[in-house]
Amino acid sequence: MGKWWKTAFKSLIGNGLKTWLNVFVLSISFVLIIAMQGLMKNWSEQAVVDTVKWEIADGQYWQSKYDPFDVYSLDSSTVKVPVELKADIDAHLIEPQLITQASIYPDGRMKGVLLRGIQPTQQLLNLPTKVLQQQDNEFIPVVIGTTMAKQNKLKLNDIITLRWRDKNGSFEAADIQIAGIFKTSVPTVDNGIIWISLDKLQKMTLNEDCANIMLKSPKFADKKMDAWDFKSVTKLTEATTKLVKSKAAGQSVFYIIFLLLAMLAIFDTQTLSIFRRQREIGTMVALGMTPGQVVAQFTLEGTLNSVLAFAVGAMWGTPLIWYLTTKGISIDMNASELGVAMADKLYASVTPQLVFGTMIFIIVVTAIVSYIPARKISKMNPTEAIRGKVR
Numbered sequence: 001m002g003k004w005w006k007t008a009f010k011s012l013i014g015n016g017l018k019t020w021l022n023v024f025v026l027s028i029s030f031v032l033i034i035a036m037q038g039l040m041k042n043w044s045e046q047a048v049v050d051t052v053k054w055e056i057a058d059g060q061y062w063q064s065k066y067d068p069f070d071v072y073s074l075d076s077s078t079v080k081v082p083v084e085l086k087a088d089i090d091a092h093l094i095e096p097q098l099i100t101q102a103s104i105y106p107d108g109r110m111k112g113v114l115l116r117g118i119q120p121t122q123q124l125l126n127l128p129t130k131v132l133q134q135q136d137n138e139f140i141p142v143v144i145g146t147t148m149a150k151q152n153k154l155k156l157n158d159i160i161t162l163r164w165r166d167k168n169g170s171f172e173a174a175d176i177q178i179a180g181i182f183k184t185s186v187p188t189v190d191n192g193i194i195w196i197s198l199d200k201l202q203k204m205t206l207n208e209d210c211a212n213i214m215l216k217s218p219k220f221a222d223k224k225m226d227a228w229d230f231k232s233v234t235k236l237t238e239a240t241t242k243l244v245k246s247k248a249a250g251q252s253v254f255y256i257i258f259l260l261l262a263m264l265a266i267f268d269t270q271t272l273s274i275f276r277r278q279r280e281i282g283t284m285v286a287l288g289m290t291p292g293q294v295v296a297q298f299t300l301e302g303t304l305n306s307v308l309a310f311a312v313g314a315m316w317g318t319p320l321i322w323y324l325t326t327k328g329i330s331i332d333m334n335a336s337e338l339g340v341a342m343a344d345k346l347y348a349s350v351t352p353q354l355v356f357g358t359m360i361f362i363i364v365v366t367a368i369v370s371y372i373p374a375r376k377i378s379k380m381n382p383t384e385a386i387r388g389k390v391r
Contacts, residue, residue: 018269019305026262026309026362031317032255033358035324038348044244046343047185048237054186056236057095057124057215061228066212071114074099077212078167078205082225085214092123093220096211098201102164102194104176106152113148113194115164117201117211124215127189131179132197140200141179145190149181156181162194166206174204185343259362262309263369270302271373295374302370306363324348 052058066077081089081096088094098117103110118125120132127143134141139159149155156178163173176194184190202208214228222230284294328345 018265019308022262022265022269022305023308023312025258025265026305026366027313027317029255029259029262030309030313030358030362031320032258033361034317034350034355035321035348036252036255037354037358038321038324038350039329039346040244041351041354042347042349044241045349046347047240047244048233050185050343051188051237051240052233053126054184055125055189056231056233058218058220059216059222059233060231060236061094061214061216061225062231063212064227064229071101074101074212075167078207078210079227080209081211081214082228088220089119092119092121093217095119095122095124095215095217096198097213097215098198098205098207098210099212100164100201100205102162104152104194105161105163106154111152111192113192115162115201116193116195117198118195119198124217125189126182126184127195128180128182129195129197132195132200134179137177137179139175139177140196142176143180143182143195144178145193146181146183147187147190148193149178151191154178154181164204166204168206172204259365262305263365266302266305266366267369267373270298270370273301274298274373274376295371298374299367299371302374303363303367305370306359306366309362310359321348321350325350 063077063079065073067073078098078100085094089096095118100115100117102113102115104113105111118127118129118132120129122129129143131143132141140162144154154160158178159175160178161173162176163171165171176196189195198211202210216222224230284297289297325348328347330345331343
């Protein structure tokens, strides 16, 4: 077996520049697959982590009529918070949120927004809600995200007019002050959202002790409640996970192209090598090697392209992967404006499973591509092969 490896390696190196070109293109596919899959894996994990920290905590209870994609469901889903949860709310194991439509008028323009009421003392989300406790201000304090501030040209301490409708259908208006601006990668707590004290919003809308959704702490034991449906973290992040997977599938086109180019080059090289080495093949068979052993020899020779590609890829790819895992790459656009949870920097999450899985995949594909032209050897007549007349 060792002699087979030695002979196959010498034959492969004997092809000169053609071998190294094949190996380099294959190494690009190898490194590209690891880098892109690592970036997509980290994006998926980070998107879920950020969404949990900024929006959903350990899951949410939705009022049975609440639909986040239907603003008309907000009124019908605004109900009293179950009385038995009062102690849990005071202990911050449950955080109710009241959501209602409103309009703001920055620079004389009307902009539709969602008012989200939350307890200023909440401890489940990263939102800077403590500033909502300001009592010595004649204006209503609110907090918004950087995207919301940028879209409406708002700055810290700016005062704008807010108009809303109470539960009786009457329109009310008041001035609000931007008491805080936070930066997040989760667009669903930023785009078109204004955060306000829950007690204040309940009074403004005449919905005392009411909410649409309730966030739960990991310390709160799941329980069934009438008219409230529990949504787990997995369920609430399902759309984000699917989005990242679809993006990963699109990115795979690039490294598949490189892989196909490498496979085509290896196929052509193997076909030409078998044609030129007919006499050598005939001699091998005449000396006692079976056609199957000769096929295995040439298949092994082609497969060694992948082994060399791993070595070459490790030399130039290791610094690249190290940079992506430690430094990351900056995103020059605010992805949250597009409704995508994405941090300013993307890092690669490279695991041994990813590396070895990619290696096995490339070895198998290379072996198959090398075997296809080598099958012709089994049909050769040794006498004609030695004479060089095989067609």
